[in-house]
Amino acid sequence: xxxxxxxxxxxxxxxxxxxxxxxxxxxxxxxxxxxxxxxxxxxxxxxxxxxxxxxxxxxxxxxxxxxxxxxxxxxxxxxxxxxxxxxxxxxxxxxxxxxxxxxxxxxxxxxxxxxxxxxxxxxxxxxxxxxxxxxxxxxxxxxxxxxxxxxxxxxxxxxxxxxxxxxxxxx
Numbered sequence: 706x707x708x709x710x711x712x713x714x715x716x717x718x719x720x721x722x723x724x725x726x727x728x729x730x731x732x733x734x735x736x737x738x739x740x741x742x743x744x745x746x747x748x749x750x751x752x753x754x755x756x757x758x759x760x761x762x763x764x765x766x767x768x769x770x771x772x773x774x775x776x777x778x779x780x781x782x783x784x785x786x787x788x789x790x791x792x793x794x795x796x797x798x799x800x801x802x803x804x805x806x807x808x809x810x811x812x813x814x815x816x817x818x819x820x821x822x823x824x825x826x827x828x829x830x831x832x833x834x835x836x837x838x839x840x841x842x843x844x845x846x847x848x849x850x851x852x853x854x855x856x857x858x859x860x861x862x863x864x865x866x867x868x869x870x871x872x873x874x875x876x
Contacts, residue, residue: 706758707736709859710767712751713743715775724751724776727769733757735832737791737856748818752858786862787845792855794819798848799826807847808830813871814840825850 714720721740727821728735737754757763770779795816799807804826808818811828814836820827830840834857841852 706766706783707758708755708757708763708781709787709789709857710755710770711782711859712752712753712770712782713779714749714773715740715776715777716747716749717775720721720749720773720775721751723773724770727773728753728755728766731762731766733766734761739856739858741858752856755858779832780861782859782861786864787857787859788862789833789857790831791837791857792831793840794851794853795828795830795841795844795849796820797826797828798824798842798850800824803847807844810843811840814843816840827830 712724714724725735725738733755735753735755739749740749742748743750743769755766757766767779767781770776797807799821801823807826814830814832816828816830817828819829828840828844830837837854841849
């Protein structure tokens with residue numbers, strides 16, 4: 706089962722290497738990883754997508770990550786209500802006579818054209834990884850010259866009790 710794990714860490718040299726090394730030693734395959742600054746200075750947030758079917762191994766991985774010196778917090782957010790996004794840059798072979806057709810086909814995905822030349826268009830697509838996969842499969846017959854994906858990043862959705870929401874509407 707694919708699990709989405711977030712890890713808050715001190716922004717120190719070598720932290721990423723130690724965390725991924727721990728996962729490698731335990732033979733967990735990282736399908737996706739993103740790392741970036743958080744809202745707090747000197748703290749970064751890592752988001753991993755790993756394939757773990759065994760709950761015992763999942764618990765073991767979380768405990769081992771939590772013991773790392775520079776790790777502040779580890780969360781498995783898979784079963785929570787989350788916002789999950791990925792970005793892809795896709796260079797598509799796009800001769801002038803097919804450009805209108807290609808743009809009409811990809812329009813439902815709302816990609817941005819971020820670069821264009823005589824025979825190549827570079828699209829930026831942002832969304833759930835399934836949306837990115839569907840975009841790629843749709844555009845593949847036209848010829849993908851280059852494809853780059855960022856990896857998944859995720860955040861737990863904020864929830865607000867219904868009573869509070871109703872009271873604020875009535876005011």
